[in-house]
Amino acid sequence: xxxxxxxxxxxxxxxxxxxxxxxxxxxxxxxxxxxxxxxxxxxxxxxxxxxxxxxxxxxxxxxxxxxxxxxxxxxxxxxxxxxxxxxxxxxxxxxxxxxxxxxxxxxxxxxxxxxxxxxxxxxxxxxxxxxxxxxxxxxxxxxxxxxxxxxxxxxxxxxxxxxxxxxxxxxxxxxxxxxxxxxxxxxxxxxxxxxxxxxxxxxxxxxxxxxxxxxxxxxxxxxxxxxxxxxxxxxxx
Amino acid sequence: xxxxxxxxxxxxxxxxxxxxxxxxxxxxxxxxxxxxxxxxxxxxxxxxxxxxxxxxxxxxxxxxxxxxxxxxxxxxxxxxxxxxxxxxxxxxxxxxxxxxxxxxxxxxxxxxxxxxxxxxxxxxxxxxxxxxxxxxxxxxxxxxxxxxxxxxxxxxxxxxxxxxxxxxxxxxxxxxxxxxxxxxxxxxxxxxxxxxxxxxxxxxxxxxxxxxxxxxxxxxxxxxxxxxxxxxxxxxxxxxxxxxxxxxxxxxxxxxxxxxxxxxxxxxxxxxxxxxxxxxxxxxxxxxxxxxxxxxxxxxxxxxxxxxxxxxxxxxxxxxxxxxxxxxxxxxxxxxxxxxxxxxxxxxxxxxxxxxxxxxxxxxxxxxxxxxxxxxxxxxxxxxxxxxxxxxxxxxxxxxxxxxxxxxxxxxxxxxxxxxxxxxxxxxxxxxxxxxxxxxxxxxxxxxxxxxxxxxxxxxxxxxxxxxxxxxxxxxxxxxxxxxxxxxxxxxxxxxxxxxxxxxxxxxxxxxxxxxxxxxxxxxxxxxxxxxxxxxxxxxxxxxxxxxxxxxxxxxxxxxxxxxxxxxxxxxxxxxxxxxxxxxxxxxxxxxxxxxxxxxxxxxxxxxxxxxxxxxxxxxxxxxxxxxxxxxxxxxxxxxxxxxxxxxxxxxxxxxxxxxxxxxxxxxxxxxxxxxxxxxxxxxxxxxxxxxxxxxxxxxxxxxxxxxxxxxxxxxxxxxxxxxxxxxxxxxxxxxxxxxxxxxx
Numbered sequence: 001x002x003x004x005x006x007x008x009x010x011x012x013x014x015x016x017x018x019x020x021x022x023x024x025x026x027x028x029x030x031x032x033x034x035x036x037x038x039x040x041x042x043x044x045x046x047x048x049x050x051x052x053x054x055x056x057x058x059x060x061x062x063x064x065x066x067x068x069x070x071x072x073x074x075x076x077x078x079x080x081x082x083x084x085x086x087x088x089x090x091x092x093x094x095x096x097x098x099x100x101x102x103x104x105x106x107x108x109x110x111x112x113x114x115x116x117x118x119x120x121x122x123x124x125x126x127x128x129x130x131x132x133x134x135x136x137x138x139x140x141x142x143x144x145x146x147x148x149x150x151x152x153x154x155x156x157x158x159x160x161x162x163x164x165x166x167x168x169x170x171x172x173x174x175x176x177x178x179x180x181x182x183x184x185x186x187x188x189x190x191x192x193x194x195x196x197x198x199x200x201x202x203x204x205x206x207x208x209x210x211x212x213x214x215x216x217x218x219x220x221x222x223x224x225x226x227x228x229x230x231x232x233x234x235x236x237x
Numbered sequence: 238x239x240x241x242x243x244x245x246x247x248x249x250x251x252x253x254x255x256x257x258x259x260x261x262x263x264x265x266x267x268x269x270x271x272x273x274x275x276x277x278x279x280x281x282x283x284x285x286x287x288x289x290x291x292x293x294x295x296x297x298x299x300x301x302x303x304x305x306x307x308x309x310x311x312x313x314x315x316x317x318x319x320x321x322x323x324x325x326x327x328x329x330x331x332x333x334x335x336x337x338x339x340x341x342x343x344x345x346x347x348x349x350x351x352x353x354x355x356x357x358x359x360x361x362x363x364x365x366x367x368x369x370x371x372x373x374x375x376x377x378x379x380x381x382x383x384x385x386x387x388x389x390x391x392x393x394x395x396x397x398x399x400x401x402x403x404x405x406x407x408x409x410x411x412x413x414x415x416x417x418x419x420x421x422x423x424x425x426x427x428x429x430x431x432x433x434x435x436x437x438x439x440x441x442x443x444x445x446x447x448x449x450x451x452x453x454x455x456x457x458x459x460x461x462x463x464x465x466x467x468x469x470x471x472x473x474x475x476x477x478x479x480x481x482x483x484x485x486x487x488x489x490x491x492x493x494x495x496x497x498x499x500x501x502x503x504x505x506x507x508x509x510x511x512x513x514x515x516x517x518x519x520x521x522x523x524x525x526x527x528x529x530x531x532x533x534x535x536x537x538x539x540x541x542x543x544x545x546x547x548x549x550x551x552x553x554x555x556x557x558x559x560x561x562x563x564x565x566x567x568x569x570x571x572x573x574x575x576x577x578x579x580x581x582x583x584x585x586x587x588x589x590x591x592x593x594x595x596x597x598x599x600x601x602x603x604x605x606x607x608x609x610x611x612x613x614x615x616x617x618x619x620x621x622x623x624x625x626x627x628x629x630x631x632x633x634x635x636x637x638x639x640x641x642x643x644x645x646x647x648x649x650x651x652x653x654x655x656x657x658x659x660x661x662x663x664x665x666x667x668x669x670x671x672x673x674x675x676x677x678x679x680x681x682x683x684x685x686x687x688x689x690x691x692x693x694x695x696x697x698x699x700x701x702x703x704x705x706x707x708x709x710x711x712x713x714x715x716x717x718x719x720x721x722x723x724x725x726x727x728x729x730x731x732x733x734x735x736x737x738x739x740x741x742x743x744x745x746x747x748x749x750x751x752x753x754x755x756x757x758x759x760x761x762x763x764x765x766x767x768x769x770x771x772x773x774x775x776x777x778x779x780x781x782x783x784x785x786x787x788x789x790x791x792x793x794x795x796x797x798x799x800x801x802x803x804x805x806x807x808x809x810x811x812x813x814x815x816x817x818x819x820x821x822x823x824x825x826x827x828x829x830x831x832x833x834x835x836x837x838x839x840x841x842x843x844x845x846x847x848x849x850x851x852x853x854x855x856x857x858x859x860x861x862x863x864x865x866x867x868x869x870x871x872x873x874x875x876x877x878x879x880x881x882x883x884x885x886x887x888x889x890x891x892x893x894x895x896x897x898x899x900x901x902x903x904x905x906x907x908x909x910x911x912x913x914x915x916x917x918x919x920x921x922x923x924x925x926x927x928x929x930x931x932x933x934x935x936x937x938x939x940x941x942x943x944x945x946x947x948x949x950x951x952x953x954x955x956x957x958x959x960x961x962x963x964x965x966x967x968x969x970x971x972x973x974x975x976x977x978x979x980x981x982x
Contacts, residue, residue: 012394051392054478
């Protein structure tokens with residue numbers, strides 16, 4: 001599988017994503033400079049975490065104008081897999097590929113810590129190797145991860161099983177304390193209606209190897225690889 | 238330009254003799270631009286004029302040393318063709334004036350020092366000192382500094398993996414912000430700040446030059462008074478986004494065959510980078526200021542040469558490679574311009590609008606500043622400090638209460654509130670996160686890992702600067718050893734008061750001697766460092782704080798060890814001897830409000846034997862945990878073993894032999910060369926044998942069980958239960974103390 005990792009000015013989890021796919025999971029990885037305009041030949045696209053354009057103005061607000069984003073939108077509309085992690089999720093929101101917006105964390109601080117997320121939808125290309133309701137331990141690291149949207153959109157997300165991950169306690173119980181940032185409905189990750197675009201605030205690339213203590217995040221990447229292989233065998237993207 | 242008057246010279250912090258020396262060097266009087274350039278380069282901050290004679294005594298060589306002091310950072314060989322590049326630097330004065338920007342630009346400066354050498358930064362640590370948190374000003378400073386560090390480091394994508402914070406009112410008007418950074422480079426691709434090759438182009442890149450930070454280096458070389466906050470305009474403003482672009486651009490430039498030398502524009506900006514690069518190569522540089530990218534029109538040569546605008550670099554490229562360099566910088570949206578060339582005449586010649594505005598021998602500016610052998614003698618009050626009358630200090634009655642008070646005191650309490658604001662996981666190398674004796678990051682592409690710690694007990698240094706410095710080296714090394722690492726190198730950040738005072742100079746000289754003796758004994762070279770003098774406000778000096786950043790190598794990353802207990806049923810051992818070491822103890826400060834006595838006894842031989850013993854136990858895979866015994870003594874150490882693991886809290890039942898010691902000394906005394914280890918019972922005999930062979934006293938003191946920490950003290954036949962607390966209670970007091978203090982008061 002050939003994974004494209006977009007490098008915006010200020011991306012800083014681009015190398016981490018490259019490392020996991022290339023060195024841990026033995027896939028091909030192409031780093032795509034944000035000024036490029038084509039994503040041809042790629043089987044999935046990652047928008048990595050970081051501080052694109054320094055998070056100046058608003059997280060993701062400037063990155064959505066990067067030339068590459070037109071190609072990413074096209075790729076998504078054709079059904080290609082797009083995964084936005086942290087700042088990548090924020091960019092997907094600003095670009096309109098996912099609904100809603102990010103507010104400042106409830107504590108007003110940047111927060112870096114382990115969180116637990118519950119897999120609310122295990123029937124997506126990003127989660128199908130997980131069990132429904134499975135709890136994954138994945139760290140967060142952000143200042144603006146407090147997901148917000150209007151009640152109608154929220155109801156739509158819930159009704160269409162677009163909420164893929166919710167923050168929870170280690171035992172899977174859904175409590176306000178288990179949510180690190182004040183997100184609406186403990187939302188940690190959502191997908192688009194078609195199911196091929198996922199954004200999440202936690203960093204699965206930071207927990208994909210036992211040498212750094214945890215590999216719960218692998219399930220997401222392995223799901224992507226498996227679903228691409230399955231689709232390839234039946235001749236669709 | 239105004240005439241150079243006595244007043245003007247004094248305003249530039251230059252003495253009459255220094256001015257005369259400038260006149261001698263130039264063979265004429267300097268103009269204002271030249272006066273400004275001399276004043277920053279000959280400031281204490283840049284010239285080390287009070288410290289250089291003493292710094293020379295420090296051991297700086299060893300088989301692993303790739304680069305010692307004198308460059309942007311030091312470098313140590315870790316095998317596999319790689320080396321670690323590291324340095325520590327202070328940003329104390331700016332952080333007091335403007336805590337967010339002061340701390341942020343401190344992080345920015347040290348990062349540039351590392352990637353200038355060709356190393357990608359992979360870890361940051363910070364040592365912070367504030368006044369006690371009951372004052373709103375101190376809380377403001379702490380909040381500002383922590384968010385400044387977070388704001389810059391997080392954006393750069395370099396994890397802040399550890400550090401330490403101490404609170405003491407002596408730092409209320411002079412907080413310390415010391416930042417350590419470590420990067421990894423290929424041993425044969427280290428870049429240095431040299432302007433070699435006559436005719437080679439000198440290229441400026443990064444941010445534009447503005448009027449900010451003019452005379453920052455001079456400010457950092459002066460004491461503070463009540464008016465200091467008016468110096469806010471001399472604090473620079475950081476832009477971590479531009480620095481991130483600068484980092485990537487630099488590393489990309491370094492992958493090509495285009496660079497001769499490179500240096501960041503830190504303190505003294507364009508002046509220091511140009512004259513130091515020229516001086517190292519024995520060359521000169523011609524600069525044309527008209528080509529320098531500027532933020533605003535109308536800047537004078539004086540302002541351009543002295544600006545400390547952040548995120549700027551100077552490189553000397555290979556002739557003919559200019560276009561390639563410019564293209565890479567432009568790819569990263571950086572300002573870039575060829576602003577001069579290397580010359581053979583050894584002169585730093587600055588032109589503006591076709592006119593020569595400064596003409597100074599580069600070597601004179603960079604290396605021939607004044608050197609002072611300042612007088613030193615111990616202060617008259619020194620004996621009073623060390624004299625502790627034990628009879629006046631009643632032994633502990635309620636050890637439970639004393640333990641809880643210590644765990645809750647901000648210096649010992651968990652720093653979770655702080656480190657959760659730092660991205661400590663980015664780059665996916667962090668094996669041991671903040672909260673253990675040392676932070677550990679793996680080195681990708683190898684099976685190795687690097688452990689890092691920053692340490693200094695400044696109260697020990699106040700009570701006895703020589704002993705205090707030895708103790709700091711010993712503790713830093715012990716922290717690394719407890720994580721399974723062999724100490725391989727050291728950087729220092731020496732924070733002291735006004736060196737023109739003989740008592741302060743005495744503290745400095747004694748501390749250097751102490752560091753020297755300890756480092757020589759442990760064979761740990763000091764490869765980089767920084768001196769920060771004039772840390773005093775209104776005549777009150779900080780405690781002498783020779784902060785150390787020590788780096789250790791773990792050859793097999795799977796042998797990495799952490800401080801917390803792992804498994805019910807494991808046995809707990811104490812390595813080392815407990816003595817009546819209450820002098821300077823945190824317990825005395827927290828419970829008895831005393832900061833007195835002689836610091837703990839240290840034998841370098843015993844300490845070394847302990848290190849070898851612990852390392853061999855870890856390498857043989859016999860240990861589950863190892864924790865250095867330091868502030869708060871054995872009781873706090875054991876509590877930390879029980880509660881500091883992220884996953885679980887485990888209780889323990891411990892019996893401590895009292896002998897002839899006071900109860901408070903055995904519980905809270907800070908005897909050195911002690912480590913608490915835990916191991917599976919099956920390894921008991923092997924551990925006892927190994928310790929005995931190494932000449933390290935060892936004792937089985939208990940086992941891990943239940944969910945309470947129960948501590949007995951006494952001798953055979955007569956033991957007394959002195960501490961009995963649920964680990965959950967200990968943890969609640971310790972883990973959330975800082976948060977409570979910051980929010981409630």
